[in-house]
Each structure stands twice: as structure tokens, then as C-alpha cells.
Amino acid sequence: AQTVTQSQPEMSVQEAETVTLSCTYDTSENNYYLFWYKQPPSRQMILVIRQEAYKQQNATENRFSVNFQKAAKSFSLKISDSQLGDTAMYFCALIDGNEKLTFGTGTRLTIIP
Template identity: 90%
Template sequence: AQTVTQSQPEMSVQEAETVTLSCTYDTSESDYYLFWYKQPPSRQMILVIRQEAYKQQNATENRFSVNFQKAAKSFSLKISDSQLGDAAMYFCAYPAGTYKYIFGTGTRLKVLA
């Protein structure tokens, strides 16, 4: 079965520091995409970053980067220079099939001033 696991229900980071959120998944596919979404208190899910599995290079978007380990089926999100506005729920997502996304249970990130 295709699953997505986020083992950290909650994480805290000091402002300006770096934090890594973990995500593991299970699939038999060889070519796929992986996504990290952010959900602030406003509830609106926002795409943070996505990774194409066939690309060796880890995706980077400004302060956000991923550590993609295909063999280990691991897809962690690193947030550098954390800001107060980064406080939110973060969800890892894997598209199971053409359209059906499987989301992890989320990690709540707290940013401490």
C-alpha cells in the first residue's frame, strides 16, 4: 500500500535557526513527484516545494530545500533562517496514481522568537 509517514507531530525552532522536518513514503513506482505543503492558521494549503523523483538534484526554493533519498524513500524538508511566518502545519504529499494525493498526518512547526 502507498503510505506517507511524518513521524514528528510537532517541532520547535528558534528564529533564524535551521530545522528539518522528516517524511518517508512507500511506493513501488519509479517515477513520481513529491510535495511539501504548508498550512498556516488561515487553513489555506500552500505549496512549499516539490521534487521530481527522477532528478538527482535536491529541490531548493529560497530558504526551503529538500533532502531526497530515493532508495531510502525519504523526503525531508529543511527550513533555513527560520522566520516567525514559517509557523504552520507542514504536510508531505505523494500522488498515488494520476490524481489521488496521499498526505501525511502533518508536523506542526513552532518558531520561537
């Protein structure tokens, strides 16, 4: 069975700084996909970024980028120029051949003004 581990329950950073959220995973599949979701206080689950495991190039979406280390089974999220609106729970997730998402336990990120 696949697992996703987020070892940082909480983080905080000053506005405009860069922050990196960690995620490690385990799966026996060769073909899988990784995601970061954001859940602000409104509780809506919003897709931030996604990565195909067979692609070596790291995905980027504006201020958000990932560091995908396949051999180490690591998938960290970097947020550059952090903004107050980035305050949220961030969940790392994996989907493989069974087409079911497995989520980590989340990291609560607070951006300090």
C-alpha cells in the first residue's frame, strides 16, 4: 500500500520569504503522480501543483515549485515570495495504478505579516 508522510505539522514564515514544505512517499508502482493541495481556513481543497513521476523536470506554477527526487521518494513544495493568502493547510498526495489518492497528514503554514 502507498503511504505519504509529511513530517512538519506546522511552519511559519515572514511574508515575502521563501518556504519549503517536505513530503516523502512510498509506492511499489513505477507510474504514479504526486500532488500538493492547499486547504485555506474556508476548508475548500484547492489543487496547487502536480507532478508526473516519469518526468524528471520539476513542475512549477507561478510562485510554487516542487523538488521531485524520485530515488529518494521525496516531493517537497517551495513557495517563493510568500503572501498572506498562502496561509493554509498543505497536503501532499499520491495517486498510482489504483486511481485512489493517498494524502499526508498535512502541514499548517502561517504567513506572518
